[in-house]
Amino acid sequence: xxxxxxxxxxxxxxxxxxxxxxxxxxxxxxxxxxxxxxxxxxxxxxxxxxxxxxxxxxxxxxxxxxxxxxxxxxxxxxxxxxxxxxxxxxxxxxxxxxxxxxxxxxxxxxxxxxxxxxxxxxxxxxxxxxxxxxxxxxxxxxxxxxxxxxxxxxxxxxxxxxxxxxxxxxxxxxxx
Numbered sequence: 001x002x003x004x005x006x007x008x009x010x011x012x013x014x015x016x017x018x019x020x021x022x023x024x025x026x027x028x029x030x031x032x033x034x035x036x037x038x039x040x041x042x043x044x045x046x047x048x049x050x051x052x053x054x055x056x057x058x059x060x061x062x063x064x065x066x067x068x069x070x071x072x073x074x075x076x077x078x079x080x081x082x083x084x085x086x087x088x089x090x091x092x093x094x095x096x097x098x099x100x101x102x103x104x105x106x107x108x109x110x111x112x113x114x115x116x117x118x119x120x121x122x123x124x125x126x127x128x129x130x131x132x133x134x135x136x137x138x139x140x141x142x143x144x145x146x147x148x149x150x151x152x153x154x155x156x157x158x159x160x161x162x163x164x165x166x167x168x169x170x171x172x173x174x175x176x
Contacts, residue, residue: 001028003038003112008087008094010114012040013101014073018108029075029110030133040112041071044133049077052123052130056162060120061086061146061155068142069115071135076103079128081121082158086146089116090176098155103130120148120168122157147171 002015018025028034035042050059061084064070074083084100102124103109113119121130145168148155152174 001031001034003034003040006085006099008085008097008099008114008117009092010112011085011087011099011117012038012112014110014112016108027108029108030073041135043135044071044073046134046137048132048134048138050130050132052079052128052163053126054163055123055125055128056159057123058120058148058157058161058164058168059122060084060168061118061148062120063088063116063118063144064136064139064142065144066142068136068139070113071115072113072119073110073133074103074113074119074121075108075110075131076105077129077131078105079126080104080106080124081128081130082124083111083121084119084148084155085111085113086118086120086153086155087116088118088146096153096174098153100155118146120155122148122159122161124159145171146174150174
C-alpha cells in the first residue's frame with residue numbers, strides 16, 4: 001500500500017498496489033504491520049457499510065467526542081463519493097481546515113481519518129456503497145456533527161444537494 005500524508009496531521013490518502021495478471025489483480029487493502037509502520041492505529045473493532053440510492057446525497061459531517069473519538073478508514077466499494085475530512089482539533093495548525101478527494105470503486109483509494117476530525121461525503125452517482133473500518137465502537141452519547149455548509153468551514157460540494165437527513169441539515173453553527 002502507498003500512504004500519502006495530507007495537509008491535515010494524521011490524515012492519509014491510501015492507495016492499493018495491485019499485482020496484475022490475466023485474471024485481473026490482487027492487492028492488500030489493509031495490513032496491521034504496514035499501518036503500524038506508518039504510526040497509524042490499526043486496531044479496527046467495527047466495520048460499517050452505507051448504501052445511498054441517490055447521487056447528490058450528503059452524509060455527515062460526523063465525529064465522536066473524547067473519550068470515544070474514532071479513527072476511520074473509508075473506502076468506496078460501489079459508485080463514487082466526494083469524501084471530506086474536517087479538522088476539529090483546536091491544537092493543530094489545520095484547525096477548521098478540510099481536505100477532500102474522490103473515492104471511487106474504480107480508483108480503490110481510501111481515506112484514513114484520525115480522531116478529532118469530522119467526516120462527511122456526497123455521493124456522485126446513484127447506488128453508491130461505502131465501507132468504513134472503525135477503531136472505536138459507535139457511542140450515541142458521544143456522537144456529534146457539524147453542518148457541511150457551515151460558513152466556519154467553507155466546504156463546497158461538487159453537486160447540488162438532493163438528499164440530506166434532518167439531523168445533518170440542522171446542526172447548529174459551529175462554536176469553539
